[in-house]
Amino acid sequence: MENISLFDCHCDTALEIMRNGSSLYENSLHTDLSRGGKYEKYCQVYAIFAHDDFEENYRRSLTYLKGQLELHKDKVSLCRDTKDIAKAAMEGKCAAVISAEGAELLGCDIDRIEAAKAEGISSINITWNYENALSGTNAEGTDKGLTEKGKAFVKKCFETKIAVDVSHISDPGFWDIAEMGHPFYASHSNSRAVCGHKRNLTDDQFKAIVDCGGIAGMNMYSEFVGENANISDVIKHIDRFLKLGGEKNIAIGADFDGCDSLPEGIAGVQDMYKIYDELIRLGYGKELADDIFYNNAYRFYEKILG
Numbered sequence: 001m002e003n004i005s006l007f008d009c010h011c012d013t014a015l016e017i018m019r020n021g022s023s024l025y026e027n028s029l030h031t032d033l034s035r036g037g038k039y040e041k042y043c044q045v046y047a048i049f050a051h052d053d054f055e056e057n058y059r060r061s062l063t064y065l066k067g068q069l070e071l072h073k074d075k076v077s078l079c080r081d082t083k084d085i086a087k088a089a090m091e092g093k094c095a096a097v098i099s100a101e102g103a104e105l106l107g108c109d110i111d112r113i114e115a116a117k118a119e120g121i122s123s124i125n126i127t128w129n130y131e132n133a134l135s136g137t138n139a140e141g142t143d144k145g146l147t148e149k150g151k152a153f154v155k156k157c158f159e160t161k162i163a164v165d166v167s168h169i170s171d172p173g174f175w176d177i178a179e180m181g182h183p184f185y186a187s188h189s190n191s192r193a194v195c196g197h198k199r200n201l202t203d204d205q206f207k208a209i210v211d212c213g214g215i216a217g218m219n220m221y222s223e224f225v226g227e228n229a230n231i232s233d234v235i236k237h238i239d240r241f242l243k244l245g246g247e248k249n250i251a252i253g254a255d256f257d258g259c260d261s262l263p264e265g266i267a268g269v270q271d272m273y274k275i276y277d278e279l280i281r282l283g284y285g286k287e288l289a290d291d292i293f294y295n296n297a298y299r300f301y302e303k304i305l306g
Helices: 013-020 054-071 082-090 110-118 148-159 171-178 203-212 231-243 273-281 286-305
Strands: 006-011 042-048 076-078 094-101 121-125 163-165 216-218 250-252
Touching: 006 216, 006 250, 006 286, 013 042, 013 054, 042 054, 042 082, 042 121, 042 286, 054 076, 054 094, 076 082, 082 094, 082 286, 094 163, 110 121, 110 148, 121 286, 148 163, 148 171, 163 286, 171 203, 216 231, 231 250, 231 273, 250 286, 273 286
Parallel strands: 006 042, 042 094, 076 094, 094 121, 121 163, 216 250
Antiparallel strands: none
């Protein structure tokens, strides 16, 4: 992993360590600070997520994650902007960014956005798979876009310098956000042209992300990569987006600890370098590989968070 940096825009590790009382530093899950820390620079976006009792579990998971960040503060720093991320890298620490996956965690309440920002939330998925008061999703209410409340909620996120994440949202909801003309991103979504799962992005959706200066994070969940997925299949998604002009818009959003199957050869964060190495072997070049693995995500967050 020498000279390889990793900026992963999405994992569900925070929920899993809270559930089993395990350590953020070292565990048996897909990712931990020990393995991630072997990259030259390592930034991990930790999603706060819940299947039920949304607001209670949001509070429990966020509290547990922050406790782990404090316990291992010699190895990791909570980062609220890219200055913090750069500082963590200079100090040889992992940079931790926190997102909320599903606005129902905040009660879909516009008045709670600023408080969420103050307690360290830097990104919000408007939906997970559950239709909520803001929008339909790719799993429920697939024909429903943003409600009026949803439009106001997204606008407030933009104003509060919180990144708006469209992974999981319905196709109409995606286009409602795209029409607002502000950079947004899909933290963990692949190409629908390569793998037809509705969680992935159409070519037109990815081009809209390119046009607004956003990014799409390549998801390692096999269901979104392709049948009998392997590293070559991950490259197919990257290549598809490159053909759409996405050199500065492709990132990593591995979805570690939020999925139960990964491509052959990828068992966790420790193996992500294999995709980087394959890009180099295939002649994509170090500059492009570095952009996909770190720089594109960093630049996107810089636009939003400062």
